Amino acid sequence: MILTFIIDSPTLMLFGAIFARLNTRKLSGGGDLLKSTWFFRGLTLSALFTATALWSYLRAPDWMWMYFLEDSHTSVPGLIYIVVVLYFFPYCLGYIWGIWAEQKRKNLSLLVIGAAVALNIYIMSATFSRYQVVGTLEEFRAGKAALLSGPNPVTLPMNLGAAAMVIFGIYCIVRFIRESRKVA
Numbered sequence: 001m002i003l004t005f006i007i008d009s010p011t012l013m014l015f016g017a018i019f020a021r022l023n024t025r026k027l028s029g030g031g032d033l034l035k036s037t038w039f040f041r042g043l044t045l046s047a048l049f050t051a052t053a054l055w056s057y058l059r060a061p062d063w064m065w066m067y068f069l070e071d072s073h074t075s076v077p078g079l080i081y082i083v084v085v086l087y088f089f090p091y092c093l094g095y096i097w098g099i100w101a102e103q104k105r106k107n108l109s110l111l112v113i114g115a116a117v118a119l120n121i122y123i124m125s126a127t128f129s130r131y132q133v134v135g136t137l138e139e140f141r142a143g144k145a146a147l148l149s150g151p152n153p154v155t156l157p158m159n160l161g162a163a164a165m166v167i168f169g170i171y172c173i174v175r176f177i178r179e180s181r182k183v184a
Contacts, residue, residue, distance in 0.1 A: 007066065007123045007131070008053055009090040014116035015042050015049070016094025020102065021109045022176050039095055041172050045165060046091040050083055052161025057082070060153040062137045063145070066130040072137065 019042025057064045057079070061072035074082070094116060101108040124131060134152035135145030146152035 007127055008049070009086055010116055010119040010123055012046055012049065012087055012090040013094035013097070014113065014120060015046050016091045016096070017098035017109060017112040017116050018042070019045075020095045020098025021113065022172070023099065041175070042091065042095060043088075045168055045172070046088060048161060048164045048168060050087040052157050052165075053087065054079065054083070055157035055161070056154045059157060060134050062140065063130075063134045063154065066127055067137050067140045068130075070137070 019038050022041075023036055023038040053064070057074060061074060062069075065072045094112070098109040098112045101112045130140070132148050133140060133145035134148055134154055139145040148154075
């Protein structure tokens with residue numbers, strides 16, 4: 001059992017809500033979800049985010065667990081749980097929540113996006129003292145962990161992951177603009 005929480009889950013819910021908003025086809029049922037291009041584009045962005053996180057779990061496990069665990073070792077079944085339940089499930093939940101909200105009332109999905117942003121801000125502010133420094137549990141306790149903004153064990157995965165997500169995000173924006181013009 002995993003005895004902490006993942007601060008990335010609200011971010012993935014936000015991705016889901018945003019991609020639900022970008023979805024130009026209104027979904028009528030669960031089966032149509034698997035046919036939605038925007039669901040899969042968001043899933044791709046979530047996969048890039050998740051790959052970055054997994055790389056960070058390997059490079060700085062104590063930091064990824066926010067120094068709440070004495071033993072940050074994560075087994076293969078634990079990593080599978082993390083990927084499925086704590087990364088992809090929140091994306092799907094945010095997407096379905098966004099679609100549901102938009103079907104209930106036009107632009108209600110903006111409230112879902114706002115709620116996900118608020119949750120991100122709350123969790124980041126509540127864990128900032130732990131989030132801003134990267135190192136082992138011992139380095140954290142001794143006040144010697146490296147700043148997240150400087151050289152640290154997750155600099156490479158974060159930078160490469162962020163670059164990949166920005167490039168893919170730009171691709172999605174361009175696709176959205178082109179598809180919107182076709183509809184208009």
